Amino acid sequence: MTALPRPRVDTRASAQTRADAPTRADAHVPQPRRARFDWADVPLHWIPGDAHSTHVINSLHLFLPAGERWFVKVMKQALPLVTDDLLHDQVRAFMSQEGIHATAHGTAAAHLRAHGLDHAGYDRRLEVVFDRLLGDHRLPGRRMQRAWLDVRLAIIAAIEHYTAVLGDWILRADALDEAGADPVMLDLLRWHGAEEVEHRSVAFDLYQHLNGSWALRASVAQVVFPVLLALMLDGTRVLMGEDADAPRFRPIGGYVAGMDKGRLPKLLWLAMQGPRYVRPGYHPSLEGDMQRALDYIARSPSHIRAL
Template identity: 50%
Template structure:
């Protein structure tokens, strides 16, 4: 584990979606819905993170790591709930995400559930290690995205809905804050080398293309079913690139470069992003501030 240690603490947050428009980045439906894919994937995905970590808790022998893992689980559970509320808000605005999210549920609950799918002859311990490697790989991308959204000045200039921007930056800041936990958990529980490193490579080799596919398919789904667009717009790479050029989405280079970094044998996620920037935003976040009582205590 890295020498620097930062306590991982779940925060109570509160968002009011009543005034948030469907296109929360004005006149930018593609950027809006590419980012909205987060709400499609994260409720089920982060519930799954918590389930897998619960299975692995008995394997943790390091008290400091155990404390971090429990903090991570608390943060991820909160993320899942808050993004679920956004799905309710989209449904209220006549954008039904159910057909897509049911497929995401199938991915996490069945294909990546407690037992290997299709009767695959994989031991219980090996299946758990594989799923931990997938979580570590996913968290590499969430740390990169979290750091990006904290630095994305172009989002501010585009006059987005402030509640949605706060959700994204609060979540992104916590992803940077706990960027190392899933990796440390995998390294701790992933067995001996060289198998541990090989499984880490496998986890990324599976995660990167599946995330890319799910994201593109999710953006296409949202744009196709957006009642305000009435099928007048399709999701295309040209439209996506236009949003990237405006600074409203991260570049493919930023995301792609995260893969070879992760695959270095000497790599540790504490090298990703700026912890000081993340902590500063968490101290200023309107949603996190509403969850704190006077005197710094957490509101009940």
Template identity: 40%
Template sequence: MSRPQPTIATPEIADPGPVHLQPRNVAFDLEHTPLHWIPGHPIASNVISVLNLLLPEGERWFVTTYNEALPLVADEELAATMRGFVGQEAMHAEAHDKALWEFLDREGVDPRPFERQMRWLFRKALAPKENWEPEARRKDLVERLWLIAAIEHYTAILGDFALNNTWREHGADPAMTDLFTWHGAEEVEHRSVAHDVATYFGDGYIRRARAMGVALFGLLMLLHRGSRFIAKSDPYRKYSYFSMWTEYRRGAKAGVLPTLRSIVLATFSYFRPSFRPEEIGSTAQAVAYLASSPATRAAAR
């Protein structure tokens, strides 16, 4: 029996104004989700599924960094927003961590080698430097907060894509579609938080641009590495490097993957001095989806 798909509201809905960020205690039944969960697009399915490998440790690092920063925030409104952000990111980590074992591992893609690398990156390389002097530790914290802001620029871009793609038209698995669209909607909902927090701790165009350079290189490397990892581990199909890119272009043309052009243009927008995260996506559309998502509706009951 097919599960119902929520209707995604169009961006023309009236803006709801400021929203109160809150974690939603959702759960996703991936028991019957196939590895190639977008029919006819196995590589697109795998590329999106790479996020299940990257996100759990990355989201936990966000939470750890914000918990480190929270005691230093005197603005209670910003602190409350940060706590809402932390709750949402913790839930994202839990949901995608579950997908590692109930989806990828079950489907024959062993996530352990990649997961160990992510644990080293986020728990060691990007961890707070406990033995540094207080001033050096604060500077390191500010750099990490700007790095999170740069990464959140891309999660907002991907969140807007999740709300406006063609997965449903292609008959994508409802549970996996809801997982990524719920996450994407929350990324759009809280897209301004990381930028506001980083600005609070240390505004500066050079610092912002430097963080984006690091984030862009790091994310490209991790997404490329993760895509090849899943492609090589895929028990159902094998692809050459050239065919992977051919399939990516086909997926982008079909609307099941973001186009490289859109990502490049969005990257350039971040370097504009007047840039604000609110330029990406629609809060109204995100909130409307979160009200209709099967997982969030089940959590509310």
């Protein structure tokens, strides 16, 4: 196979000082890319002998598509308000990437259903969260409607902080390779994680462009991590309850066991991402390794297969 050219990064944003970062967009424009996955030979317990870590990560296949489709819906409402040409292009590319991610994880969720794991009740709870609680509401006046849009953009920016740091984590998670994790599943996670690093700044810069209130950003961030953790634990509980070959669900002990083996991110490390995000001088261009992310995408088997 002919080697793909090594993608290069516009380093203007990463070379900024910390003082400059909040006032300037990351100049990189993400590139929407297709990927194709073959689940035929992927086992249900794709981390051999570790059903708990497997299903913690499998829970992402359930709630990420719902969240990503919601991202796109909200950003479609925000896009006409963007007056910066570069940011406009970045937001459009972000929306395309998120739509593709939702489809890819949807195929993984179908793979779980094919193994007999019924998660319809969990899907209905996600619908309540994203379509009802966080959906469009009839609010009095344009000011209230705009305020609700700004709140949702702040939520997306906070979630994208976590997806960027987790994307960088999965690219470095050698313990999963050492455990014999299935390469197709790992490729889905790393291809997606790499694109999360690639578009790490877009949602934040959109929020800053249209509102920029530090108080709102900090307030919203306080609830995002607990909600994401609750969704992950609920999804894990459902999947393990449906899996006849899985041990009893242990929300703390099971996670800690996988964490200690390097197969799951450390909870304390994840919890500390919130205080980092709410620093007044924070900017996502400081997160992750852009070149590492683009290098992985260039060699991703699923992406190469879809070319």
